[in-house]
Amino acid sequence: MGAFVAEVALRWSDMDAFGHVNHARTITLLEEARADLLFTEAEKQGLLGMAEGMVVARVVIDYHSPLMYAARSLQVRMSVRDLKAASFVLDYTAFAQEAVCTAETLMVPYDLRAGRPRRLTAEERDFLSEWRAEQLEAHRA
Template sequence: MTGRRLTVEVPMRWADMDAYGHINNVNLVRMMEEARIGAFGVPGGTGLPRVDPAVDLFSRVGDDTQTLVVEHRVRYVRPLDYRNVPAIVDVWVSAVKPATFELSYLFRDPVDGHECVRASTTLAFFSAVDERLLRIPAEHRDALREFLGDPLFT
C-alpha cells in the first residue's frame, strides 16, 4: 500500500547535538513532533501555528479535545549528524484504528540523502471534559486514510 507522503524540513539545532556530533536521541523525539506539526498542523486549542502545515488535520478537533501521544518507536539506522541545514523527513499515516492512529517518519540526512532514522508515533484523541479516549470522527478517518501507507514496523 502506498499512500501520500508529506516531506517536511526540520531544523537541527546546535544544542541537539551530542558529544559525537550526532543528533541526540532525546532531541530526535522533539524533531518527530516538529515533523508531525509541520506535516499535519498544530493540535486544536494549543495556540496559533507558526507556519501553515502541508495538510491541516489536527486543528479541526474540538477545543475540549486533546491529541495525545500513546507511544513512540524509534529505530536508528545510522547516525543523523548535526548539519547547519534542516533534516528531510517523510511523514505518513501507517495505521488507522477506531480510537488511535499511527504516523511514520523517515529521517534522511540533508546532505548525502542516506536514511538515518525510522520512527512512528501512535496518537489518540482524548476528551478533556469526559476524561476518556474518543473514537476518531469519520471526517478525520477519511482524511487520515488519504495518507495511509505501509508501516515501518511490523
C-alpha cells in the first residue's frame, strides 16, 4: 500500500525564540502523526488493541531544514519496516514546503496490566504489513 500520510497542524506554541519549531515539539508532532496511524486508522479498520499499549523504545530524528511555524501544517509520511514478533520500526518523512526531517521510532507493543512488553497479534501484524515499505533509503539520503 505504501506510506500512510498524516497532516498535523502546527501551533503557535510550537515555535521557539528563533522562529522555528523546536526539537521537543517536532517529536510531539511526529507522535500525533503516529497516533493517527496506530490508533485512529487502526480503529477505523476494527483494530482496537494498539491503543491499549504501544511504547516508543527508541527515537532518531535527522533535520534537513528548519521547520517554520509559517508553514501552518506538517505532512508526515510513515512506513513500517523491520516488522518482528514483538517490535517494528516506523519511518517518517516530514514535509512543510520541503522535507524538513526524517525520523524513525522503534515501537514495542506493551501489556499495561502485566507491566511488560508483549507480542504483536496476527491482526496487528496484518495491519502493519499494509504500510510496510521494502526500502526507504531514498528519504535517508
